[in-house]
Amino acid sequence: MFGLVHFLSLKFTSSCDEVANMDGSREASTNSLLNDECYADFLTEDFDVKTYTAQAIHHAVIAEQLAKLAQGISQLDKELHSQVVARHEELLAQATGIESLEGNTPLAHISLNLFVFSRRIRTKIVDPYNKIVARTAQLARLQVACDLLRRIIRILYLSKRLQGQLQGGSREITKAAQSLNELDYLSQGVDLSGIDVIENDLLLISRARLEVENQAKRLLEQGMEIQNPTQVGTALQVFHNLGSLRETISGVVEGYRTTIQDNVTTALDIKGLTQSADSRGAPGRAVMSTPGNTAAFRATLWTNLEKLMDQICAACGQVQHLQKVLTKKRDPVTHVCFINEIIKDGQPDILYTFWSDVTHTLSVEFQRATAASSFLKQALEGEYPKLLRLYNDLWRRLLQYSSSIQGVISSSAVLDNAMDLPTTETDNQDLFTHAKHDYNPEKALKDSLQxxxxxxxxxxxxxxxxxxxxxxxxxxxxxxxxxxxxxxxxxxxxxxxxxxxxxxxxxxxxxxxxxxxxxxxxxxxxxxxxxxxxxxxxxxxxxxxxxxxxxxxxxxxxxxxxxxxxxxxxxxxxxxxxxxxxxxxxxxxxxxLSVSDSIEAIIITMHQEYFSGSMSTPGKPDVPCSLYMRELQGFVGRVMADYFRHFQCVDFIYDNTESIAQRCITLFIRHASLLRPLGEGGKMRLAADFAQMELAVAPLCRRVSELGKPYRLLRSFRPLLFQNSELIASSPAVGDLIPYSTLLHFLFTRAPSELKSPHQRAEWSIARYSQWLDDHPSERDRLTLIRGALEAYMQSVKARQGKEFAPVYPIMVQLLQRATSGAQDSRT
The missing domain is CATH 1.10.357.50 (Tetracycline Repressor; domain 2)
Structure with missing residues (x-):
């Protein structure tokens, strides 16, 4: 029975797989077999033949059970047969495909041989590789151990040397710093903890470094306080050897900046100022707290500000001294200037940075203090010149201090060769502008006072x-x-x-x-x-x-x-x-203007007087001058006495009346040249008028001779009154001193009435023509008008078929041509 059950289980399992894939038409016949409780145990995953057989013998009748199993086997066979018949073509195809496996078999053999060969090679390589890895690790450990031993030996040597250098005090402090720097280099990247042989040395090194740093700081502070460049240079060399030069300098400058800020805050503290002012009051007397109105408050304020300027000057002097030493000090080994270590990477120098911070602090703190106290603001605004004087004194002291520092450092460089302070090109440079050429430190200081x-x-x-x-x-x-x-x-x-x-x-x-x-x-x-x-x-x-x-x-x-x-x-x-x-x-x-117009009106009246007469008889001499001249002299004298003498600005009045005098002379000569007809007696009287003109204009000026060209014109024109026309035309004064137009006007007086003057030809009055001459100061315009008068005369002579011209006419034409050519040459 056991064998039958085993056979049925195998059969049933395989049949079930086939049944699960059947077509829909046969599902009804197979469902009865699958749903039967007798066969349900065969479908479980953990089906065991022995267990099932034992249970069947124990619980059911063997004959019935066998019959049932035989029936199931028979039914399964039928189903298998039907499946084979239904899938005959597919089964044949699967059977044919088995032949293709023979082609893949050589490949499988090759793969198998390669696998075996690789296993053999691996066996030969792995062992040498493992040995090489082990030897390499051993060599690396040996190298590390050797390097560590060398470091330990060097540390022991430097530690012993360091002890001797420490005993040398400040004389050996730079060498001790150099030894510490090398010891730090030896300790970098290596864990030296747990090494007993150098444990004490490491402890000594850490203590020595702290001692050297503290000693160098004291040396630096003392050197900056007493302005000793040697001590400062030694301290800087120590920090450079320790590799902390930049950090130390930054810390020192920052300390000064913080101190300055505290000093400014304290000096402008309104509570402190008020308390100080109140404490100055007499004992037993009540003091009103009105700081803006008390002298004691302002006295305390200015005392604090003076003290603040002293503190700023001292701090700037020390920073300036520090930068001077940095500028000159060089490392004796690398010959690198210390200042280059500070300002490298484009950073500004320490004094520029410090001064910028100081000026910024002053601006901010002053603004904050005055915003908080109107009394303080009133005091600073009301006595701003006093505050500005403090700032100017501070700047002056800083400049003087810079010069004195340069002298001290230069002398120290000569006395102490060990400092290595060579003279550089920056000796004469302004340290405040070392970083930026467009930076004005004095302006930056005073900007806080704007x-x-x-x-x-x-x-x-x-x-x-x-x-x-x-x-x-x-x-x-x-x-x-x-x-x-x-x-x-x-x-x-x-x-x-x-x-x-x-x-x-x-x-x-x-x-x-x-x-x-x-x-x-x-x-x-x-x-x-x-x-x-x-x-x-x-x-x-x-x-x-x-x-x-x-x-x-x-x-x-x-x-x-x-x-x-x-x-x-x-x-x-x-x-x-x-x-x-x-x-x-x-x-x-x-x-x-009124005086000038009146003078012109008086001068123009000369045309109303009689100048065409001949020489006077001996029994009846002529008057020394004309009536208009006496009127002019009287008017000028009266104007100066009645009007201008009341002005206290005598020079100013003369500066203005001199132009009237020049105008008076110019008008006199103009109208004198226009007088027509002019007899011999008229010439004598006109000559007397020329002399009296100098007396007439004398009250209007300091000296008549200082009137310039009009005065020279007056003196040059007078002799021409008695000269003939040819001499007049050839006079050296013509052109440069006497205008051609004026001389031509004068020559019209010697011409017959047929040769009309320009104003007569234009039918103008004397006053209108004088005004036209004022409006046309160009000699070219005046000569053009005169040319028209001469051309009109020439046309009239031709019209009446005259045989000759007036004797003066050719002279006038020649003079006009010379004037025209001279004007053209001057334009060229």
């Missing part, structure tokens, strides 16, 4: 404007008095004297003074009289003229005072001077 300078200048301008506004009230008609002018001048002088502590501040206050003068000019201009009575020259002084004279005198006094005050300054407020002189000129201009 807010207080602006406030002070604003208040200064207000103080300068106050007396101006006070002496010019609204609706006032009178200029300031002498006392009021003195008050204005004293205010300007006081502001300039206070600002004299600094050149830039002085220039700024000078600009404010210029604005003050301009305001004075604006206020004074409003007082000037512009009515017609301000320019009259007929009667006595009017009220408007008196006021204008008083305004000009006040302007002149202010001009003198300002010029005196600023005479010691490097520059003058040109705008203020121009404003004063321009307003003075504007004030007297109407009167000057």
């Amino acid at each position: 807010p207080y300078e602006a406030a002070y200048l604003s208040k200064s301008l207000s103080r300068l404007f106050d007396p101006i506004n006070l002496v010019f009230p609204m609706g006032g008609r009178n200029p300031p008095s002498h006392d009021e002018l003195d008050s204005i001048i004293k205010t300007i002088t006081s502001e300039l004297n206070v600002a004299s502590v600094d050149t830039s501040l002085t220039l700024a206050v000078v600009k404010n003074a210029a604005k003050t003068v301009q305001l004075f000019c604006v206020k004074s201009e409003q007082l000037l009289s512009t009515q017609g009575d301000a320019s009259q020259v007929i009667g006595p002084l009017t009220e408007g003229q008196r006021r204008n004279i008083a305004v000009v005198n006040s302007l002149y006094r202010l001009y003198q005072a300002v010029a005196k005050v600023i005479s010691g300054l490097g520059s003058c407020p040109l705008a203020a001077e121009h404003a004063l002189t321009a307003l003075m000129a504007s004030a007297v201009q109407p009167l000057l």
Whole structure:
């Protein structure tokens, strides 16, 4: 039965696999076999034949069980048969495919042989490889051990040498630092812990390094404090040998910067200032805490600021001394300059960095303190020149200190050759601009004062404007008095004297003074009289003229005072001077124009007098001068006495009346050349007028001989009155001194009436022609008009078929041609 069951289980399992793949038409017949409980045990994964047989014998009838099993086997056979029949073609194909396995068999043999061969090679290689790996590791350990032994031997040697160097004190400190640096190099990248032979030496080395560092720091601090470049250079060499030069220098400079910041904060602490001011009060007396209004508060403030400037100067001096030594000190082995170790990688030098930090700290702390206390702000703004003087003194001391440091270091370099401080090209360079050429250290220092300078200048301008506004009230008609002018001048002088502590501040206050003068000019201009009575020259002084004279005198006094005050300054407020002189000129201009017009009106009356007469008889001599000349002399003398003598600015008046005198002479010669007809008697009287003209214009100028070209023209023209036409045309004064047009006008007087003067030909009056000459100062325009008159005369002679021209005509034409050619040559 056991065999039957075993056979059935195998059969049933394989049949079940086939049954699971049957078509849908046979599912009904196979489901009955699969669902039968008798065969359910054969489908389990853990089916055991022995267990099933034992259970079947124990629980069921053997005969029935066998019959059931036989029936199942029979049913399975039928199913297998039906499957074989149904899948006949597929089975044949599988059987045919077995032949292809014979082609793959050689490949399998080759693969098997290769596998066996590789196993043999591996067996031959693995053992040598393992031996090589082991020997390599052994060699590496030997090398590490040898390197460690060499390090230990060197450490023991250097440790022993270090002990001797430490006993040498400061004389051997640089060598000890060099030994420590080498010991640090030997200890890098190696774990030396647990080595008994050098354990004590390592402990000694760590203690020695700490001792050397502390000793070098003390040496550096002492050397910087007493400004000893030798000690500083030794300490720097120690830190360079220890490899911590940059870190040490950064720490030292940072310490100074922190100290400066603390000092600035303490100096501007409003609580400290108030307490110090209160403590100065008398005992037993209540003290009101009003720091902005107490002298004690400000005295304490300025004492603190003076102390702060001393502290900043001392710190900057020490940092400057440190940089000087760094600039000169070189390592004796590598010959590398220490300053190059500090500023490498494009970093700025230590003094530039320190100074930038100091100026930034001053700016920030001052701004913070004044923002927190209005009393402090008022004190700094009100006494800004005093604060600026402290800054200027600080800068001056720093510059002097820089020069003294250079001398000390140079002398130390000579005395101590061991320092190796060679002279470099940076001896004469400004250390503050070593890093940046466009950096202005003095400007950086004073930039922190810009807010207080602006406030002070604003208040200064207000103080300068106050007396101006006070002496010019609204609706006032009178200029300031002498006392009021003195008050204005004293205010300007006081502001300039206070600002004299600094050149830039002085220039700024000078600009404010210029604005003050301009305001004075604006206020004074409003007082000037512009009515017609301000320019009259007929009667006595009017009220408007008196006021204008008083305004000009006040302007002149202010001009003198300002010029005196600023005479010691490097520059003058040109705008203020121009404003004063321009307003003075504007004030007297109407009167000057009126005088000039009156003089011209008097001179033009000479054409109403008789100049065509012949020589006078001996019994009736002519008067020394004409009536118009006597009137001119009287008018000029009266004007100077009645009007211009009241002006205090004598030089200014002469500067303006001299132009009137020059104009007077020019007009006199113009109209004298236009007189027509001119007899011999008229020439004599005109010659006398020429002499009297010098007397007429004398009151208008300092000296008549200083009138320049018009005076020389007056002197040169007079002799021509009595010369013939040929000599007149050939005179050397013609052209350069006497204009051709003026001489041609004079020659018209010697021509017949048919040869009309240019104004006669144009049918103009003498006054109109004179005005035309003023409007056309170009000699070319005047000669063109004269040419037209000569051409008209030539046409008239041809028209009447005249046989000859007037004797003077060819001379005039020749003179005109010479004038025209000379004008063309000058243009070329």
